[in-house]
Amino acid sequence: MPESQNWTLKQQFAPYAEDYGNSRGRQHPEPEARERTPFQRDRDRILHSGAFRRLEYKTQVFVYHEGDYYRTRLTHSLEVAQIARSISRSLGLNEDLAEALALAHDLGHTPFGHAGEDGLDAVMAPYGGFDHNVQTVRVLTLLEQRYAAFDGLNPTWETLEGIIKHNGPLVGPGLEGEVPPIIAELDDKLHLQLGGYASAEAQVAAISDDIAYHTHDIDDALHANLFAIETLREAPIAGDIVAEVQASYGDLSNTRLVQEIVRRLIGMMVEDLLSESRKRLAEYNPRSADDIRQAPVPIIAFSPDMEARNKALKKFLFQNMYRHYKVNRMASKARRVVKEMFELLMNEPNCLPAQWQRTGNDQPGDIDKPKQARLIADYIAGMTDRYAMIEHARLFDLNAKT
Structure with missing residues (x-):
């Protein structure tokens, strides 16, 4: 370790962990x-970033003004970080790196x-599309x-590689499509083993x-009355838990019942994940972090049975929550707001705010269309729900203050 480093936190890692x-x-x-440590610094930079702060007013399914109970990208990211730290500790992994990745994974959401992402991807289709x-x-x-x-x-x-491969390898057998330009450029410089x-x-x-x-969307959906406990009894994984809790505790209040269901569901998934x-x-007996990268399958995974049940739960939520008519109405409005602004x-x-009016020595309108489109996509993607609605009104409502 270089003399300039005097890290006070010492931790015994498994041989396959990132040290x-x-x-x-x-x-x-x-x-x-x-x-x-370097990964603590990554985490701290993420926490102090403007993009992270804006997650407070970026929602996942609902829009911020619909109620202050529903999870935002910020609360979701904190919950992911807590789960990731607990799993990492159990497996002898580097908790700081896992936490940094968990906190950063949603920074690019619209x-x-x-x-909002679907709307921005649609209008950006001629210019390379949009992916969070x-x-x-x-x-x-x-x-x-x-x-x-x-x-x-x-x-x-390590943090950059983990974000880029959030969904797995980017190239190889069965993987189609070009690597996004920014990732290809970084790979040329940093050799990210895509x-x-x-x-x-x-x-x-x-x-x-x-x-x-999945677990917290169930909580939000029940709170929003998108479906009832009786419907959840038919859901994969969760249905069995509902029956167990009701058999054990009888007539619980909805608040206690939902929290117990969510708690047990998280515990069941984590236990399965650790076992598998x-x-x-x-x-596979990996002896280094690179052995994990070179393995033929993901090493951190659910069992085949839990993976199948988890996919079935996702299908249940898709049918009963994400495509509920109330959610569809708000999603339709959101796509129109993004499309019209873009x-x-x-x-x-020249209607862009002053700080977005310049790219290097170029003025918007002078630069080529793909570059201009990407600049506008960056601008819109960085907005919170609240700011997007205010900015849309400024651009289209004659009575709104500019």
């Missing part, structure tokens, strides 16, 4: 902190959840403007996202 001292560094070299995972990479490497020496947050190789899996910590963060998403992951670790700003880029 602090073996980090492959950052895109822009800089001295590391004496009292914080306002209005997946409806790729946008997270843009936030981390380009869009955050906090440091004098570089754009972005300059995360470690054909392999990410670190075990990144795999933990990704699957913790699924656990938190330990089986795979024993089978089209107006493409046709009249």
